[in-house]
Amino acid sequence: xxxxxxxxxxxxxxxxxxxxxxxxxxxxxxxxxxxxxxxxxxxxxxxxxxxxxxxxxxxxxxxxxxxxxxxxxxxxxxxxxxxxxxxxxxxxxxxxxxxxxxxxxxxxxxxxxxxxxxxxxxxxxxxxxxxxxxxxxxxxxxxxxxxxxxxxxxxxxxxxxxxxxxxxxxxxxxxxxxxxxxxxxxxxxxxxxxxxxxxxxxxxxxxxxxxxxxxxxxxxxxxxxxxxxxxxxxxxxxxxxxxxxxxxxxxxxxxxxxxxxxxxxxxxxxxxxxxxxxxxxxxxxxxxxxxxxxxxxxxxxxxxxxxxxxxxxxxxxxxxxxxxxxxxxxxxxxxxxxxxxxxxxxxxxxxxxxxxxxxxxxxxxxxxxxxxxxxxxxxxxxxxxxxxxxxxxxxxxxxxxxxxxxxxxxxxxxxxxxxxxxxxxxxxxxxxxxx
Numbered sequence: 237x238x239x240x241x242x243x244x245x246x247x248x249x250x251x252x253x254x255x256x257x258x259x260x261x262x263x264x265x266x267x268x269x270x271x272x273x274x275x276x277x278x279x280x281x282x283x284x285x286x287x288x289x290x291x292x293x294x295x296x297x298x299x300x301x302x303x304x305x306x307x308x309x310x311x312x313x314x315x316x317x318x319x320x321x322x323x324x325x326x327x328x329x330x331x332x333x334x335x336x337x338x339x340x341x342x343x344x345x346x347x348x349x350x351x352x353x354x355x356x357x358x359x360x361x362x363x364x365x366x367x368x369x370x371x372x373x374x375x376x377x378x379x380x381x382x383x384x385x386x387x388x389x390x391x392x393x394x395x396x397x398x399x400x401x402x403x404x405x406x407x408x409x410x411x412x413x414x415x416x417x418x419x420x421x422x423x424x425x426x427x428x429x430x431x432x433x434x435x436x437x438x439x440x441x442x443x444x445x446x447x448x449x450x451x452x453x454x455x456x457x458x459x460x461x462x463x464x465x466x467x468x469x470x471x472x473x474x475x476x477x478x479x480x481x482x483x484x485x486x487x488x489x490x491x492x493x494x495x496x497x498x499x500x501x502x503x504x505x506x507x508x509x510x511x512x513x514x515x516x517x518x519x520x521x522x523x524x525x526x527x528x529x530x531x532x533x534x535x536x537x538x539x540x541x542x543x544x545x546x547x548x549x550x551x552x553x554x555x556x557x558x559x560x561x562x563x564x565x566x567x568x569x570x571x572x573x574x575x576x577x578x579x580x581x582x583x584x585x586x587x588x589x590x591x592x593x594x595x596x597x598x599x600x601x602x603x604x605x606x607x608x609x610x611x612x613x614x615x616x617x618x619x620x621x622x623x624x625x626x627x628x629x630x631x632x633x634x635x636x637x638x639x640x641x642x643x644x645x646x647x648x649x650x651x652x653x654x655x656x657x658x659x660x661x662x663x664x665x666x667x668x669x670x671x
Contacts, residue, residue, distance in 0.1 A: 241595035248596055252568060256600065259564045263604025263651075266557030267644045268611025273543070273550040275612070275636050276619060279629045280440075280539045284428035285367065288491070289529035291330075292366065293498065295323065295488045297509060298523035300467045310535075311523045312465055314436065314484040319512075321479065324360060328504050329490035330497070331366045334450055335359035336486050337437055337461040342446075343411040344399050354395065354412075357434075357444040358453035358460070364390070364421075366491050367433060372396070374406035374421035377449060385455045389417040390447040396422045412446065413458055423447075429629055430538045432529050434487050436463045439538050440625040460485065490526075502526050558651045561600075565655035569593055576662045586660040593656035594649055601648025605641040612640060 249256040283289050297319055298311040320334040338356040363369075364376035373396070377388045389410060396405050396419075409416045423443075430439040448458070460477055464485040472478030477485065492498045505524040512518040527535065569576075576589055612632065619630040632640075 237591075238595065241592045242599060244592060245596035245599040248568075248572075249599075252571075255564060255568050259561050259568075259600045260603045260607060262557040262560045262564070263601055263644055263648055264607035264611055266554035267605060267608030267640060267647070268615060269550040270547075270554045270643065271608065271612035271632075271636060271640045272615030272619065273546045274639070275616060275632055276626070276630050277539065277543055277547050278636065279429060279631075280543060280626055281533075282429065283530060284430055284432045284533075285529060287368065291491055291493050292529050293490050293492060293501070293526045294529075294532045295490055295505070296525040296527070297505070297518075298520045299484070299512070299518055300482075300520065302519045303467065305520055307521075309523075311525050312484045314463065314465070315486045315488045316484050317477065317479050317481065317486055318517075319508075320486045320488045323488060323490075323508070328501060329492055331362040331491040332489065333360045333363040333366055334486055334488050335363065335434065336450065336453075337434060337444070338448075338453060338458055339461055340412040340446060340448070340458055341414075342399075343414075345411070346399060349399070354445045355461075356446045356448060356453075356458070358448055358450040358458070360450055362491075363447070366489060367428070369426050370424040372422045372424040373404045374419070376447075377420050382449050382451050385451045386449060387415060387417045387452060388420045388449065390421040390423060391419060392423050392443070392445045393425060395445040412448075413456055415456055417448070429626075430533060432533060433489060434462070435536055435538070436487070437461065438625050439536070440629060498526060554647065558647055561648065561651040562654055565593075565597060565600075565652055566658060569655045569659040572659075573662050576659055580662060589660040589662070590656045593659050594652050597648045597652025597656065598645050600652075601645040602641070604648060605644025608644055609637065609640045 285292065295315065296311040296313065297315060299316055299319060300312065315334070324332055324334050336358050338358050339353050340356045341351055341353050343351045357363075360382050361377055361379045364371075369376075372393050374390075376390055377386065380386075381388050389412070391399075391405070391410070399405070399410065400408065405419045405422060408419050410419055411417070427443050431441060431443065453460075454474070454477070457474070462485060464476060464483050466476055466481070466483035468482040470476045470478060470481040470483060472480055475481065476483045490501060492501055502524070505526065506522050509518055509522050509524060579589065580586075609632075616630045616632060620627050
């Protein structure tokens with residue numbers, strides 16, 4: 237029966253080409269705009285590590301002085317080196333990692349390659365296991381390498397191919413910052429979106445090309461990058477990056493696989509800050525935060541407000557397009573009152589008329605979805621031309637492709653309910669007398 241109704245719909249399209257084209261265009265415009273904005277929103281608001289986003293917590297404290305203190309204010313977004321290293325030594329989580337952004341100058345051995353500068357991440361051994369980073373060759377370094385300030389490095393796949401070609405570079409030497417490092421691992425493509433582990437230098441930027449032990453980076457005084465907040469003049473030899481510097485500039489993550497462990501760790505943080513206050517380091521009341529990944533993204537308002545507004549505007553435009561489609565379907569079905577009256581007089585039930593009209597509306601939606609997909613691809617291409625960090629991520633995946641057609645068919649069926657209901661109310665006797 238569905239095939240018969242589908243065949244009738246195609247015949248109806250051929251008889252009313254202009255009206256059908258208007259309906260297909262209306263749905264395509266609404267679907268194209270909606271899918272374009274929805275794809276961008278989905279990219280920006282997605283879970284960057286869905287398998288364990290509820291087990292990873294971002295840790296914050298409030299170690300500043302009472303100057304400028306405002307009760308109820310959120311703690312600083314980063315940690316001091318003293319507190320991050322203290323928490324790492326005590327290791328009360330299942331896994332924990334401190335980190336900071338940096339840069340290193342690479343002096344390649346390959347002939348024809350000039351020295352260049354790479355974005356680096358200084359971190360600790362658990363980083364790779366905590367964030368499930370995929371390895372193409374080798375693995376991350378061990379905790380003992382952190383303690384011994386070992387000259388080891390993990391590099392990205394792109395950097396490995398640039399420096400060593402297609403060969404496995406693990407075990408080979410790479411000279412960075414005038415020091416030879418041993419390559420222990422090569423990451424496969426890894427770009428969490430948003431880059432949740434450190435958003436201080438951009439939420440949608442690419443991951444780093446080289447990873448080094450944090451302890452080694454400080455031993456070699458490698459340059460750091462990112463935001464830094466100091467509330468007093470640093471006095472140590474290393475300045476604002478020294479172990480006792482009154483500056484927040486590091487990120488600290490902990491992995492806790494159960495809510496009970498999270499509660500215990502929160503109590504541990506409160507106890508730690510109490511000890512620091514008793515020792516004279518902390519002055520402010522307890523203001524610790526243990527925030528899971530998705531809550532941290534929401535708190536940071538990762539999704540720009542203009543993107544949210546664009547989604548609402550696009551769906552409003554889709555609603556206007558559907559209203560126009562309702563009017564066009566009403567006009568089309570009512571013009572076929574005589575045909576419907578004959579079918580009713582020959583025994584077709586009202587339900588059959590209703591279903592026939594809905595199949596015709598759904599077929600319009602299918603055609604509108606195909607054209608809407610092309611418009612969405614065009615819209616996403618235009619988004620990728622924009623000077624935004626997330627622009628290059630705006631691409632349609634198979635899920636959004638299915639969503640496009642599902643939305644188009646659902647929207648057209650919704651638009652077809654009222655016209656189909658009016659069509660099935662046609663009285664055969666009146667229509668036959670009028671012929």
